[in-house]
Amino acid sequence: MEYFLELFFSGLTRGSIYALIALGYTMVYGIIGLINFAHGEIYMIGAFTALICATVLTIWGLPPLAVLGLSAFAAIIWSAAYGLTVERIAYRPLRHAPRLSPLISAIGMSIFLQNYVLLAQTADFVSFPALIPDFAWLEPYRSIIGSSDLVILLTTAVVMLLLTILIKGTKIGRAMRATAQDREMALLLGIDVNLVISVTFVIGSALAAIGGVLIASHIGQINFAIGFLAGIKAFTAAVLGGIGSVPGAVLGSLLLGWTESFATGYISSDYEDVFAFALLVLILIFRPSGILGRHHNQKV
Amino acid sequence: MWAELKKGAAVAVWFMFLTLPIMVVKVNPIEQTVVWRWANLVWLGAAVFVLTVVGRYCSRHRTELSAFWPDAHPLLAHPQLKRFLLIVLALLATLFPLFFSSYQINIMTTALMYAVLGLGLNIVVGLAGLLDLGYVAFYAVGAYSYALLNYHFGLGFWAALPIGGLLAAIFGVLLGFPVLRLRGDYLAIVTLGFGEIIRLILENWNDFSFGPSGIAGIPRPGLFGLTLSVDDAIMYIYYLVLLLGLITIFVVNRLRDSRIGRAWIALREDEIACQAMGIDKTKTKLTAFALGASWAGMVGVLFAAKTTFVNPASFTFLESAIILSIVVLGGMGSTVGVVIGALVFILLPEYLRAFADYRMLLFGAIMVGVMVFRPQGIIGNPRRRSYPLPMAAADQEVGHE
Amino acid sequence: MSEVRPLLEVRGLSMAFGGLRALHDLDLEVSCGEIVALIGPNGAGKTTFFNCLTGVYAPSAGDILLNRPDGKALRLNGLLPNQITKHGLARTFQNIRLFSEMTVLENVMIGCHCRHRAGILGAILRGPATRAEEAAIIDKSYTILQHLRIAQYANDVAKSLPYGVQRTLEIARALATEPVLLLLDEPAAGLNPTETSELDALILQIRERYRLAILLIEHDMKLVMSLSDRIYVVDYGERIAQGTPAEIRNNPAVIKAYLGEDDA
Incomplete structure (x- = not known):
């Protein structure tokens, strides 16, 4: 039972991280119908920015909590800036191009960003400072849930809540929903579609950055390539839940987190990544619209 | 002009801000040391400034500039010149190994292998419009089928070559059957997932594939039972790959201009209209997929024979991405373009060593750049076929029963 | 007409998208050589009907029966679009769907695809049979272009054509599949009066020359009536x-539902 609970919570933690990244995929897909292949790299850049910032601030002698806050803030700012720039350079000029063009451009962007970090930083794994403090009161439950797990879960929950409020309750959220439904119409109604798309990229990137900081301090090391796998898995989660759907992304992420956690725990850890890929292939083949996704009839 | 400079400066400042943490600061969290590399920032700012100003100038004079680099190069349209160029090229390619070292020949062989892979992928991506991000999986199937068949049954290269191609084609059909009804971008992701699954299986299923350590001691191809020295074998493989390349070009061109090739292109243009014209979507896509895969399989066998060693590390997503960028750079659908693309991408980093580190960075940048500025690739797509019109039919009123 | 079954028999066809009922219990017949029009206000379900006939959608209920002139009788529900085309139904699209990067001739050659069989080996070896077939395809396609009087555009890229020619090319492409029933989805949409009256003559000629039946959706009442x-x-x-x-x-229900508001 304890083992089950341990797997349950580790799956939940994984799932929460996937959710933070998956939201970026799903929001961008919902609005411009593009699989933002470079999204995983944005997450990686967020983690690197936090790492750099945290180390510098620690050397400067700031207290750990301030270091955590400021690094997370820096990660959000820079990831958002990268997301914005990537959209501007690689996707916006291709908005009316054939469907595969922006996808190829996105793959190019992903390769570029990975190698940019590889060249500017390092090819090796870098150890990430443990920014999240250990809570003493959690000690009895340590074998089931760690303090970083708890922080991840709480942060994710709060972020999700804020995101829901933003989408449902604000003007820009309404514009985003309108654009997702019908871009042409939104344009006719005077919505600044470019702005909406930029905002979507900024929000998605910021969420990915939060995910990056959390997972990096949870696992303790990062390198330039972490974005690829995390990106694919988060994308799997987004598709599983129904791409374009925000609650779907969260649901899909949790399901994927649990699948991986239980499958590696009870079956075999050699094939950890195979489970995610196999799940991805199976959903796309059997239910491409995902759990909460709507089925689209092709217009003729 | 002043406005342009101001714009350039603004973009430069934005990029300096953007790259501030990653380019400038390098930390070592264990030893708690920081290196500040402010010079990087200055260089980057200057480069972005110049690029922006020049880029904006070019895009304003796009029409004048495009005259220098037209859609389909007129030189290629000139039949006599084209024939002359081809003869020169064929001579150069044939004589190449006689004048260069084994090292150089090896590099050239690699480049040619990528050219063949590019041409194979071009059937799938360029002609049929199916974005296959797991192409390397079929390459792996070919390489491992030779390695394993040789290890277990002592099968030789010449027997393995068709088997590798066939097995890859079968894998192509097996994968293609369920996924080909998916929309373009989903197809891309599924094929990516499939490619990774194959690699992960090769890495983890030790009893079958010997895991990450791979299989060594694969024999080089035989020549009527002769034992070749290493240098001769390298030359021999070069000629084999060259031959395969020529066959590939021949076959791909014939396919493109055939009934099936037309169906592929039509499918790329509009699936629904294509079906309404009575074309079996699944079958047509499957043919493209399987044919593309079989080429990767054959090159895989050659790869195993060339390096005499295979392991899963040779078949990462990065390989798929390299092959795809060759196709994209060359121009999707263009044979000449893909060959040039392969030569440029593989040879340039080998000969400009300073360039080698930046290879993947440039691959990525080129993929974005080509899509944004020149979606038709460097050569452009010369496939504007005019058919000789049947003059006799002009006066006949042929019925239609 | 009594002993011969009609070419196309549609019985009780219904189509629902989720809760939305797009077609309900529709009956329709087309006999050999007939020109039948399907009219109705925008959103009445006409194109959905075409999409059901041609296999783009699988109808929720009902039968679509094709009694080919050669005696073969078939039920078309649940078949794939390409199979239906092969059985002799060909269509055009309301929002033109040409293969825009291909030439006019190639567009029509694609239409011939399903009546020929050259395979991969044939393509690579290009033997006499394949070459003969290819020549036959070109001949046939060119002849159709001539019949429709757009042969002068044969080697032009489809997307560069004037709008009216694009519409005609859609018909040419459909004819190349050798249909027994041609479905035209708003063939006159966007044409000027001169072009429309040319289309009128052209459709009649097509019926004569290719001996087929035509079912068309159209908003231009003059064309429909004539x-x-x-x-x-x-x-x-x-x-x-x-x-x-x-x-x-003179049907009051029609005038009320359709013509009345359309003529206003």
């Missing part, structure tokens, strides 16, 4: 009237 042998009127996915042009013109 071309059609019979007319079906649908509204909200249901058939509200059928008859000869004269009958339809």
Whole structure:
């Protein structure tokens, strides 16, 4: 039972991280119908920015909590800036191009960003400072849930809540929903579609950055390539839940987190990544619209 | 002009801000040391400034500039010149190994292998419009089928070559059957997932594939039972790959201009209209997929024979991405373009060593750049076929029963 | 007409998208050599009907039966679009769907695809049989272009054509599949009056020359009234009237539902 609970919570933690990244995929897909292949790299850049910032601030002698806050803030700012720039350079000029063009451009962007970090930083794994403090009161439950797990879960929950409020309750959220439904119409109604798309990229990137900081301090090391796998898995989660759907992304992420956690725990850890890929292939083949996704009839 | 400079400066400042943490600061969290590399920032700012100003100038004079680099190069349209160029090229390619070292020949062989892979992928991506991000999986199937068949049954290269191609084609059909009804971008992701699954299986299923350590001691191809020295074998493989390349070009061109090739292109243009014209979507896509895969399989066998060693590390997503960028750079659908693309991408980093580190960075940048500025690739797509019109039919009123 | 079954028999066809009922219990017949028009206000379900006939959608209920002139009888429901085309139904699209990067001739050659068989080996070896077949395809395609009087555009890229020619090319492409029933989805949309009257003559010629039946969706009442042998009127996915042009013109239900507001 304890083992089950341990797997349950580790799956939940994984799932929460996937959710933070998956939201970026799903929001961008919902609005411009593009699989933002470079999204995983944005997450990686967020983690690197936090790492750099945290180390510098620690050397400067700031207290750990301030270091955590400021690094997370820096990660959000820079990831958002990268997301914005990537959209501007690689996707916006291709908005009316054939469907595969922006996808190829996105793959190019992903390769570029990975190698940019590889060249500017390092090819090796870098150890990430443990920014999240250990809570003493959690000690009895340590074998089931760690303090970083708890922080991840709480942060994710709060972020999700804020995101829901933003989408449902604000003007820009309404514009985003309108654009997702019908871009042409939104344009006719005077919505600044470019702005909406930029905002979507900024929000998605910021969420990915939060995910990056959390997972990096949870696992303790990062390198330039972490974005690829995390990106694919988060994308799997987004598709599983129904791409374009925000609650779907969260649901899909949790399901994927649990699948991986239980499958590696009870079956075999050699094939950890195979489970995610196999799940991805199976959903796309059997239910491409995902759990909460709507089925689209092709217009003729 | 002043406005342009101001714009350039603004973009430069934005990029300096953007790259501030990653380019400038390098930390070592264990030893708690920081290196500040402010010079990087200055260089980057200057480069972005110049690029922006020049880029904006070019895009304003796009029409004048495009005259220098037209859609389909007129030189290629000139039949006599084209024939002359081809003869020169064929001579150069044939004589190449006689004048260069084994090292150089090896590099050239690699480049040619990528050219063949590019041409194979071009059937799938360029002609049929199916974005296959797991192409390397079929390459792996070919390489491992030779390695394993040789290890277990002592099968030789010449027997393995068709088997590798066939097995890859079968894998192509097996994968293609369920996924080909998916929309373009989903197809891309599924094929990516499939490619990774194959690699992960090769890495983890030790009893079958010997895991990450791979299989060594694969024999080089035989020549009527002769034992070749290493240098001769390298030359021999070069000629084999060259031959395969020529066959590939021949076959791909014939396919493109055939009934099936037309169906592929039509499918790329509009699936629904294509079906309404009575074309079996699944079958047509499957043919493209399987044919593309079989080429990767054959090159895989050659790869195993060339390096005499295979392991899963040779078949990462990065390989798929390299092959795809060759196709994209060359121009999707263009044979000449893909060959040039392969030569440029593989040879340039080998000969400009300073360039080698930046290879993947440039691959990525080129993929974005080509899509944004020149979606038709460097050569452009010369496939504007005019058919000789049947003059006799002009006066006949042929019925239609 | 009594002993011969009609070429196309549609019985009780219904189509629902989720809760939305797009077509309800629709009956329709087309006999050999007939020109039948399907009219109705926008959103009445006409294109959905075409999409059901041609296999783009699988109808929720009902039968679509094709009795080919050669005696073969088939049920078309649940077949794939390409199979249906092969059985002799060909269509054009309301929002033109040409292969825009291909030439005019190639577009028509694609239409010939399903009547020929050259395979991969044939393509690579290019033996005499393949070459003969390729020549036959070119010949046939060019002849169709001549019949439709657009042969002068044969080697032009489809996307560069004037709008009216694009519409004609859609018809040419459909004819190349050798249909027994041609489905035209608003062939006159966007054409000027001169082009429309040319289209009128062209459709009649096509019927004569290719000996086929034509079912068309059209909004241009003048064209519909002059071309059609019979007319079906649908509204909200249901058939509200059928008859000869004269009958339809005087049908009060039609006038109320459709012509009344359209003529206003």
